[in-house]
Amino acid sequence: MTTRLSQLFVRTLRDDPSDAEVASHRLLVRAGYIRRQAPGVFAWLPLGLKVRRRIEQIIREEMAAAGAQEVHFPALLPREPYERTGRWVEYGDGLFRLQDRKGADYLLAPTHEEVFTLLVKDLYSSYKDLPLSIYQIQDKYRDEARPRAGLLRGREFSMKDAYSFDYTDAGLDLSYQAQRDAYERIFSRLGMEYVIVHADAGAMGGSRSEEFLHPTAVGEDTFVRSAGSYAANVEAYRAPRAEPLPVDGLAEPLVFDSPGTPTIATLVALANEVQPRADRPWEAADTLKNVVLRLRTLEGDVELVVVGLPGDREVDMKRAEVAFAPAEVSAAGDEDFARNPGLVKGYIGPWSPEGAVLGETSVTGIRYLVDPRVGDGTAWMTGANLPEKHVLSLVAGRDFIADGIADIAEVREGDPAPDGSGPVELARGMEIGHVFQLGRKYAEALDLKVLDENGKLVTVTMGSYGIGVTRILAAIAEGNHDERGLIWPRSVAPFDVHVVATGKDPAVYGIAETLVSELDGIGLDTLYDDRPKVSPGVKFGDAELIGVPLVVIVGRNAAEGVVEFWDRRSGERRDIALHEVLDAVRAAG
Amino acid sequence: MTTRLSQLFVRTLRDDPSDAEVASHRLLVRAGYIRRQAPGVFAWLPLGLKVRRRIEQIIREEMAAAGAQEVHFPALLPREPYERTGRWVEYGDGLFRLQDRKGADYLLAPTHEEVFTLLVKDLYSSYKDLPLSIYQIQDKYRDEARPRAGLLRGREFSMKDAYSFDYTDAGLDLSYQAQRDAYERIFSRLGMEYVIVHADAGAMGGSRSEEFLHPTAVGEDTFVRSAGSYAANVEAYRAPRAEPLPVDGLAEPLVFDSPGTPTIATLVALANEVQPRADRPWEAADTLKNVVLRLRTLEGDVELVVVGLPGDREVDMKRAEVAFAPAEVSAAGDEDFARNPGLVKGYIGPWSPEGAVLGETSVTGIRYLVDPRVGDGTAWMTGANLPEKHVLSLVAGRDFIADGIADIAEVREGDPAPDGSGPVELARGMEIGHVFQLGRKYAEALDLKVLDENGKLVTVTMGSYGIGVTRILAAIAEGNHDERGLIWPRSVAPFDVHVVATGKDPAVYGIAETLVSELDGIGLDTLYDDRPKVSPGVKFGDAELIGVPLVVIVGRNAAEGVVEFWDRRSGERRDIALHEVLDAVRAAG
CATH class of the missing domain: 3.30.930.10 (Bira Bifunctional Protein; Domain 2)
Structure with a gap:
């Protein structure tokens, strides 16, 4: 079937729509495929x-x-x-x-x-x-x-x-x-x-x-x-879960003063100064960060939960949403802390010299979940749940026992694939x-x-x-455009081929008419730019914007039996004999 | 393409759905074309x-x-x-x-x-x-x-x-x-x-x-x-508008007592008793009925309007809705009469011995519209707008003047077509x-x-x-069904032909398989009832319900090269040679 551009319900735009953030939106509007009706609601023009x-x-x-x-x-x-x-x-x-x-x-x-x-x-x-x-x-x-x-x-x-x-x-x-x-x-x-x-x-x-x-x-x-x-x-x-390590010979918990350590970095710096370790400096990954989250069930019940994860990782809230679904999850607020005076903000940890702080059987009764990396036998520097005090050598499985795993830490380049197929x-x-x-x-x-x-x-x-x-x-x-417009894969292009007749010579349009009816004859869907008063530059611009992958230009050499064959994707334009067009179009498919 | 009934997502029902008022609804549900989701909202099954x-x-x-x-x-x-x-x-x-x-x-x-x-x-x-x-x-x-x-x-x-x-x-x-x-x-x-x-x-x-x-x-x-x-x-x-008639020589209005005339019929009977006319008895068509309507505009404004029409016709509220659109129209209620004491309910008329009653310039100021049949020079018996009094010989255009036409009377068999092409x-x-x-x-x-x-x-x-x-x-x-099911016109039938294989003989199913693949080969869309454990009676019942217009039954004579050709619409079933089926199906299209 042949569609004449002079009749097609379309208007191409030179300028980008002001609300378009991405290329597909910009070009689909500019090339006359869609039009916005309301936020996120579109009308579809014939091309679209x-x-x-x-x-x-x-x-x-x-x-x-x-x-x-x-x-x-x-x-x-x-x-x-x-x-x-x-x-x-x-x-x-x-x-x-x-x-x-x-x-x-x-x-x-x-x-x-x-x-x-x-x-x-x-x-x-x-x-x-x-x-x-x-x-x-x-x-x-x-x-x-x-x-x-x-x-x-x-x-x-x-x-x-x-x-x-x-x-x-x-x-x-x-x-x-x-x-x-x-x-x-x-x-x-x-x-x-x-x-x-x-x-x-x-x-x-x-x-x-x-x-x-x-x-x-x-x-x-x-x-x-x-x-x-x-x-x-x-x-x-899913982060691989750490294998349990033996606890024999591990140092006992050591509480130390840690005033003025509002961040992991300041805590690590303090530790390296006052409690240096023998083998290497303390790192953020040695700390156990305890994040207090607020869960709201569909029924409206609210529960606090604390998640312990290595201090060099942030909680990924999208992962947390999935982990705790269908409950809604958010960071605990001041009122949550006010209601739980047993939590010493800034110094929260699962253990204190006074006993277990977190966990369902602890003094607070607050559920305590840990990152999969916090395996039994791993030792951590973390809050001692006392004002201005942290603790060193706190060993998972010995000094504290989590209620379960919460795999909600951010995923990083280089983390191991859980199936053992290497870093991701x-x-x-x-x-x-x-x-x-x-x-x-x-x-x-x-x-x-x-x-x-x-x-x-x-x-x-x-x-x-x-x-x-x-x-x-x-x-x-x-994925299929350049700065001048769309470039459709042939399988979904609005037309198989776009024939552009140029100039004002009626003979050229006569030749183009014959060509499009031949293309029609072999079952191709053809867009024919038959507009006699539009300049070649505008026609080429529209062809680039609309993005039919194959363009045939019928111009001044048409009378001599020569037309141009334009591959929109590569940009290549080459002369071709008029009688070869059908075969060339078929071959390009 | 061939669709096997054993695979098709369909279930035919023996009983009518309880909420189905019309045949199309009943049969489209029973034959497995549609299913109700909510009042007036349906899901479409593959057949539908x-x-x-x-x-x-x-x-x-x-x-x-x-x-x-x-x-x-x-x-x-x-x-x-x-x-x-x-x-x-x-x-x-x-x-x-x-x-x-x-x-x-x-x-x-x-x-x-x-x-x-x-x-x-x-x-x-x-x-x-x-x-x-x-x-x-x-x-x-x-x-x-x-x-x-x-x-x-x-x-x-x-x-x-x-x-x-x-x-x-x-x-x-x-x-x-x-x-x-x-x-x-x-x-x-x-x-x-x-x-x-x-x-x-x-x-x-x-x-x-x-x-x-x-x-x-x-x-x-x-x-x-x-x-x-x-x-x-x-x-x-649109009723033709009555041509004006001369008023010369028409009798003057004559007010008469009319107690106990709650209906047109009682009024006509009274008139024939106490005021008989010379040429023929009074009829309902001689009376002018004045109907009080309440119009409510989109803005919420309310206006009363009175429409005078021959007493033998009712107001058609659907025609009234159109005539007064976009205002909403309803019969005036008691509160409307209470607010307009100038209207004497049961005896309303455009004129009374005390002067004009209805019309924009009258004492009530209520707009008065008349049926197109109430032409100038026509004489009527109608209310005198006084308790228990009517008036005779009240002439339109002489004794009262309407503000306009309201063509809202019911239309009747035999009324004249407005273009003069005879009765409707x-x-x-x-x-x-x-x-x-x-x-x-x-x-x-x-x-x-x-x-x-x-x-x-x-x-x-x-x-x-x-x-x-x-x-x-x-x-x-x-429009295309009988008591046993649907009978689609070929142009919209879900399939071109329905092949039913009957019995348990695998050879019969083998012959049917060959036939449907031949039908497929000539581009026909075929429904093939391939269910080996279903009785012929159930298969024929389903075929009748589903309503493909052409059914080919491959049964016990198939081995001898004979099948049955069933025209669902006429009900005709005739034997036909297997090798003639393709031509016969083509010819039936």
């Missing part, structure tokens, strides 16, 4: 919609190949199913909520686990009906606190969300793998680089969970990967897909059971698999 | 989605043929543009409204005039950019007071809405005609009967407006049509499409102007064109 449809088509084909069937749910859903799984509350401010004229509560669904579960419950009742994988491509809503970067984090966005239903764990593994394989094929066909990282299931519940991250500097996610096969979202990275490096990525083993969480909450081979009711186990359609589009734009 | 996609495809092809380009807007839109056109308020309770986390107002769009207008304003600025027609196929929301009849009146529904933009009235006429023609082609391809009726633009504003009604007993709209070319929604029917008949229909000339209402409210040929800024004139995708699907189901 064409790219979107091509991405959707690839996803549909691979979903079919994976045996998933398409269904379609409304965005507007009743509160009740989300109430039953707790997500009506858990989503907090992130959920768009509304009431109908009768005062009944509704939401704009951010994801559809509940209603897919109920639909399967409605239709199916036997193990013979399973496995089942169903999906939809649908507009979703999240009331992001800070919608940003155009389509990369919108409040309205299109997703493919698929759900699998099995009655055995082995079945779930197969369904999960089928979706995971389909995702690999989808991203390959889209020409997108991706890394599959371990992820934390977070508020979604469930067990196995992996994210497909597209490495990019504008990504919101940080991930780690080793030279080996290990890759994980930082939230999912840190990188930025954008989540473009996510595969989850939800397990039986939703089926239990909504009572989805089937009869198994023995006539026994068993709870169904589920998987949830999401791909952000509009985010992928933006990610491709982000 | 396939039919929906086929309807959408036909619409897209005809929109392209009409030169309309596809775009896509979100359902979630900010309040501001709807505020500027007044529709934020006008829609009343019918609009789903919500707030984001910052308290900003949003709506779920029931229609998109405002944002299409703003998008064109954003992109275009010259007459050279016009005409433009753009459309979307998108899920819309209306908070219906009484969602009913399944998809026929849902709260979430899919629509194709198109908008045209021109800078001259003649251009709008052409754009309107192009959409109107496309609608005719769409409904013809869908095999749907339709009547194009004059419609009232109502809250949408604008001038020319026509509805495409599908005649059906379950339709919510009543329309009239003459044997000639006239057809109109009853709301848009009444019929029920369902609105399946609507074409509007909006004119400059939205462009003015949102300041959409372009420069014309002379460099002068002119306001753009617009059209709005809607087709209900999900409603059409239901309407087709409503």
